[in-house]
Amino acid sequence: MKPIYSGLLFLMMISNAAAQSTLYIPPVLNGPIYNLNMQLGSHQFNPGKVSATKGFNGNVLGPTLIMQKGQQVYMNVKNSIGEETTVHWHGFHVGPENDGGPHTVIEPNTTWTPNFPVLERAGTYWYHPHAHLLTAKHVLQGLAGMIIVKDPQEAALALPRTYGVDDFPLIIQSKAIDADGLIIFESNQTNRDTTVTVNASKNPLLQVPQQMVRFRILNGSNQRVFNIGLSNNSVFYHIATDGGLKANRTALTRLKLAPGERGEIVIPFTAFSVGSNVTLRSYGNELPNGAWGAVRPWINNQVPLPNYPTGGINGNAYTLMRFTVVAATANPVTSIPPATLVPVVPIPEAQATVTRSKWLFSGNQQGVRIGSSSNLAATTPYDLGVVNDVIPLDQTEIWTIHGAHDQYHPFHIHDIQFYILDRRDSNNNIIPLTSNDIGRKDVVYVGPKETVRFITKFDDFFSDIPYMYHCHITFHEDMGMMKQFTVNRRMYVDKDYTGTTETGSIFFPFKTLKAALTAADEGTTIYILSAGLHEEIASSSILTSKKVTILPTNGSVTFQ
Structure with missing residues (x-):
C-alpha cells in the first residue's frame, strides 16, 4: 500500500471533496528547519458547499512535523492570514518566548523565527494558534497540525512507524457549518458542531494492511469529546498519552479523548481477513452526562441546551472513518506491542x-x-x-x-x-x-x-x-x-557568607548584590539573606533592563 500524502492529491481533495472518500494524509516536513506559511484557503467539508478556511502551507490543516529528541529546531512561521495570530507548540517544554502563547503575537505579513531544543520524549504533539480572543476561530477554520517526535527508546521497540503505511495521523474535529458553508466560531452557535472530520475529511476510507497499524489520534475539536472504539468492539492497544509512550501497553475497546488530548493506539488488523471492513466510531451514547457529545452536555440543566441538537451524533454512536483490510506490506509488524514499553517514573x-x-x-x-x-x-x-x-x-x-x-x-x-x-x-x-x-x-x-x-x-x-x-x-x-x-529563577545574597564558592544558590550565595546582578538573567528574583545595608548601586535601571526583582527580606538596598 502506498502512502497518500502528495500535494496533487490534496488539491484534488479540495476541488472534489464531495466525491472523495480516501483519508487525506498530511505531507511531512523534516528538520531542523521548518517553514510554515499560515494562509487563507477554501475546502469542501459538506457536499456542494465551499468553506473559507485557513491552513499551514495549504488550504486546511498543516504538514506533519517530524522531529528528533535532542535536535535544535528552527521555525519560520509566516503570517499570511491578514490578522494577528500566534503558533503554540502544544505539549512542548520550551522557553516562554518560544511557547507561542498570547504574548508572542505574529503580526500580519511578518515571520516569527523561534528556535529551541526538542526535549520531548517520542510521542505525538501538535501546533495551533493561541491568539487571545481568536483561538477558536483560527483552529476551527483549519489552523492545526501534528508533530511527531522520535527518539532511540521508541526506535528500539517493535512498533509500526512507517508514516502513511502503518503509522497514520488522525486529527479528529467537529465543526458547526451553516447551510452556506460558513464555519461558525461564535460561542453561542458552536453548539451545532455536527460536522465531524478526520484529517479534514468526512467519513473517509483508509486501506490498511493486514498487520499491526499505529494511529496517532488528536482531538482537535473546540469542545466535543470523542469516545473512540471499533465497530465490532474488538481490542486495540493503547501505547501513548499526551507526553509520549506509556510504561506498559493497555488493551482497550474504548479511548476517551477531550479537546487537546492525544493518544496512540495500535490496531491488530491481523485479526481481520483481507477484504473485510470495519469502522472507527465514537460512542457518544456511552459518554457521561456533562461531557460534550453526551445526551445532556450539562448535568444541571432540566431543559435542552440552546442550539444543541438532540439525536444525530449527540448521545449516539457514529462513524468517524472506515477501514478496508488489504494485503500486508513487506516486513510487516505482526506482533502486538511489547507489554513493557519505556520507563515512565512519576514524580513522588x-x-x-x-x-x-x-x-x-x-x-x-x-x-x-x-x-x-x-x-x-x-x-x-x-x-x-x-x-x-x-x-x-x-x-x-x-x-x-x-x-x-x-x-x-x-x-x-x-x-x-x-x-x-x-x-x-x-x-x-x-x-x-x-x-x-x-x-x-x-x-x-x-x-x-x-x-x-x-x-x-x-x-x-x-x-x-x-x-x-x-x-x-x-x-x-x-x-x-x-x-x-x-x-522565576532565584538567587541569594549574603554579605556575611565566608565561603569561597559563589553560585547564587542558597547554599553558596553571592557576597555582594553587584555580583548577583551581574550573574542574573531576565526574570531573576534576588533574595537578600543578610541584615543591614547592602552596597549602593549606581542606578536602579539595571532592575528594569534585566527585569530583576530584589526582595530584601532581612537587609535593605539603596540606590543613588
Whole structure:
C-alpha cells in the first residue's frame, strides 16, 4: 500500500471533496528547519458547499512535523492570514518566548523565527494558534497540525512507524457549518458542531494492511469529546498519552479523548481477513452526562441546551472513518506491542513543596472562569497584563483542579508535562484512573464536580514572559477561562557568607548584590539573606533592563 500524502492529491481533495472518500494524509516536513506559511484557503467539508478556511502551507490543516529528541529546531512561521495570530507548540517544554502563547503575537505579513531544543520524549504533539480572543476561530477554520517526535527508546521497540503505511495521523474535529458553508466560531452557535472530520475529511476510507497499524489520534475539536472504539468492539492497544509512550501497553475497546488530548493506539488488523471492513466510531451514547457529545452536555440543566441538537451524533454512536483490510506490506509488524514499553517514573508526591488549587466555573451569568478560590465573585476573567502565579524555577508542585458544577472542562497547562495523582467525586470517593490518565499528560479531562490532582516540576526555563493554563474548550479560553504564570529563577545574597564558592544558590550565595546582578538573567528574583545595608548601586535601571526583582527580606538596598 502506498502512502497518500502528495500535494496533487490534496488539491484534488479540495476541488472534489464531495466525491472523495480516501483519508487525506498530511505531507511531512523534516528538520531542523521548518517553514510554515499560515494562509487563507477554501475546502469542501459538506457536499456542494465551499468553506473559507485557513491552513499551514495549504488550504486546511498543516504538514506533519517530524522531529528528533535532542535536535535544535528552527521555525519560520509566516503570517499570511491578514490578522494577528500566534503558533503554540502544544505539549512542548520550551522557553516562554518560544511557547507561542498570547504574548508572542505574529503580526500580519511578518515571520516569527523561534528556535529551541526538542526535549520531548517520542510521542505525538501538535501546533495551533493561541491568539487571545481568536483561538477558536483560527483552529476551527483549519489552523492545526501534528508533530511527531522520535527518539532511540521508541526506535528500539517493535512498533509500526512507517508514516502513511502503518503509522497514520488522525486529527479528529467537529465543526458547526451553516447551510452556506460558513464555519461558525461564535460561542453561542458552536453548539451545532455536527460536522465531524478526520484529517479534514468526512467519513473517509483508509486501506490498511493486514498487520499491526499505529494511529496517532488528536482531538482537535473546540469542545466535543470523542469516545473512540471499533465497530465490532474488538481490542486495540493503547501505547501513548499526551507526553509520549506509556510504561506498559493497555488493551482497550474504548479511548476517551477531550479537546487537546492525544493518544496512540495500535490496531491488530491481523485479526481481520483481507477484504473485510470495519469502522472507527465514537460512542457518544456511552459518554457521561456533562461531557460534550453526551445526551445532556450539562448535568444541571432540566431543559435542552440552546442550539444543541438532540439525536444525530449527540448521545449516539457514529462513524468517524472506515477501514478496508488489504494485503500486508513487506516486513510487516505482526506482533502486538511489547507489554513493557519505556520507563515512565512519576514524580513522588513527597517531593512536592507547594500545592496550588484552581477552581473551574461555568454555567453562570458571569461566564466561564478559572480562579484560585472557590469564591466565584472573587474570580476574574483572563487579563493579558496580570500574572496570576509566580513559580520558582525547579519547584515541584501539586495542582488540585476542582471541576465545575455543570459540565466537564479539559484543563491544559503550558511548559510542562504532569502526572495525575488521583480523581475524586463530589463525595471525595476515589474514581479509578483510566489508561489515558496514566502516563505523561498536558491535558486532563475534569468532569463535573470532580477533583483532580496532578504533580509536576517547573524546570529548565524561566522568564518574565508568562505561560498559560486554561480550559482547552477553545471558545471558553477566548471567553476568559485562562490564567497565566511565570517561572522565576532565584538567587541569594549574603554579605556575611565566608565561603569561597559563589553560585547564587542558597547554599553558596553571592557576597555582594553587584555580583548577583551581574550573574542574573531576565526574570531573576534576588533574595537578600543578610541584615543591614547592602552596597549602593549606581542606578536602579539595571532592575528594569534585566527585569530583576530584589526582595530584601532581612537587609535593605539603596540606590543613588
